[in-house]
Amino acid sequence: MTDKHEFESIAMPYMGAMYKFAYALCGNSDNAQDLVQDTFLKAFEKFKSFDKGSNCRAWLAAIMRNKWIDQLRHNQVTGQILPLEHDIAAKPAQNETEWSDCRDFLEKFSDEQVIKALLTLGEEQRTTLFLIDVEQLSQDDVAKIMDVAVGTVKSRTSRARSALKNELIGYAKEMGYAGGEK
Amino acid sequence: MSHLTDEQLEEIIQGDNSASEHLVECQLCKERLAEKRALADRLKLAFSKVEMAGQLEQRIRSGLGLNSRMSPEPKIKILNFRAHWKSISAIAAAAIILIVAVPVSMRLMAPALAAQAQLAQIHEHNMSGNHEFHSEADPAKLAEYFKGKLGFIPSMPTPGRGLALRGCCIRHFRGKVVGSYVVETPEGIVSVIVVTDTPKSMGMKRKDQTFWEGSFAKCEMVTVSLDGFSYCAVGEVSHEYLTDLLSQLLPDSPE
Structure with missing residues (x-):
């Protein structure tokens, strides 16, 4: 089986799941679509390094998150949108x-x-x-x-x-x- | 009785049953767990209805050179694999005519496709000799113009050896103000558009530099990243020539 066919059978089925993740990261459909496209292109480039027995969904999610972080950093440099947010403690529950x-x-x-x-x-x-x-x-x-x-x-x-x-x-x-x- | 920590409750949600005895006895922890599970279920349900557009899969498949599973939509090639170009371009050209003829459809196009269409439009606009165009062949004066309008000076090729600068202008690309200049070359007129967006296709390594290629209607496009910007060369000339032109903007590659 060629890399291309393997990629199609192993990674492509997660495209829908990755779109949901992209949507959770970007918050809008246009950017989410771009992010999914970037992620799958990157994943295809790196597919040789993917351990075929491991969790492909997690592997794709890691690539997507890295792409997203790169975009945020780039946008910071070029003066566009969104600071990188840091983990903050949740406020106490307001009303139980x-x-x-x-x-x-x-x-x-x-x-x-x-x-x-x-x-x-x-x-x-x-x-x-x-x-x-x-x-x-x-x-x-x-x-x-x-x-x-x-x-x-x-x-x-x-x-x-x-x-x-x-x-x-x-x-x-x-x-x-x-x-x-x- | 000491209660379960939040972390232990998260482990239970993940399927760890080691604290199940405590849950039998402790109503409070049982309720805390139920609340966490309810939130998890509600979040999952909310996202179950988020679905990607069918065209996205088509875009990605076409970019990766995979067989299409769906009927092809009118679209242009967004990812240029040289080996596939000849066959794809003929199909794309027919679709592009429709897209250009009906401007409203631009808004319905995938973002990357719309971006290429916009780049082609900017080039077309530059060629039309409109009043917004700042005609000037002196690189120093063009630099001064850009400095005043954009706050920075884009990299430009050195005139000579058949190259001449024609002028420049400020345009809008995906809602942002961008700079564009026009170079007259032995192969034809080329617009270079300097944008902050990053290319959306698989880059091709050449001369130790990654170049992204695309096409729209009669226009060929090549993009290269430089100093945090993307330089998009657009014109009715070959990808090879556009690549050579952009190479002149780059710092000398190591031998």
């Missing part, structure tokens, strides 16, 4: 009342609101939470992608989840669903 039945509460939000809330998180928290929850990668894989210790992934995931929750509580208040004292 609404979470007594969290699944019901979460159904009040549209998909767009949930994604928008995720996009408000810093890049490290956002990427970690996305890769763990949506891509369902292991903490080990995410640690490799993010180039951090597994313990950092665990604490970062937890902080990201709290931050996401706080953001959604904020939306709920705006929508008039929340705000009462316990």
Whole structure:
């Protein structure tokens, strides 16, 4: 089997998943499409170095994240958009009342609101939470992608989840669903 | 009773059952875990409806030289693999005419395709002798113009040996102000457009430098990165010639 055919059968099936990741990074379709294209071109160039027994989804995600970081740095240099965000501790929960039945509460939000809330998180928290929850990668894989210790992934995931929750509580208040004292 | 840490709860979500006994006894940790799981599920559900446009797969497949799985859409080649060019260009040319004839469709094009179309339009505009064009052959005066308009001086080829600068102008590319100058060459007129965007195709290594090639309608394009900018040479001349022209802008490559 040629490299091209192997790439087609091993890597190409993840294009949809990588688009979702790109969307989580960029927050809009145009940039996400460009990022996916860049990622697959880069992956094709580097495919010889891919360990065929390893997790291709994680390998592609690592390439995509590196591409995205490169773009952010380039844009900083050329005076465009977005600072690189650093991992920050989540604010304490603002109001626990609404979470007594969290699944019901979460159904009040549209998909767009949930994604928008995720996009408000810093890049490290956002990427970690996305890769763990949506891509369902292991903490080990995410640690490799993010180039951090597994313990950092665990604490970062937890902080990201709290931050996401706080953001959604904020939306709920705006929508008039929340705000009462316990 | 000591409760589970957030990190331990994250491990449980990942499938680690070592703390399951505590969860049987502790209502608080059970609720904390349920909340985390609910958030994870909601996030996953939200992204389940995010789907890429079908054209993206087509773009990537065509760029990688893989067989198309879908019916081809009207599009131009965005990634130039020299070996495939001859066959692809004839198909692309027919599609391009439609795209150019219906400007509104530009907004529906994939970003990389639209970018190439815009570059070709800038070249066309430069050729039209419009009033925005600053006609000037003196490199020093062109440099002064760019300094005043853009705040920096783009690299330009040295006139002579058949090359002559014709002038320059300020244009808009993907919503940003960019500089463009025109060079008269023995092969034809070439516009060089200096943008901050990065090329969106697989580069080809030549003379120790990566060049990106593309085409739109009759225009050929070659791009090279230099000092944090992308220099796009556009004209109805060969990729080889455009590459040679851009090579003159680069610092001398090591032997």
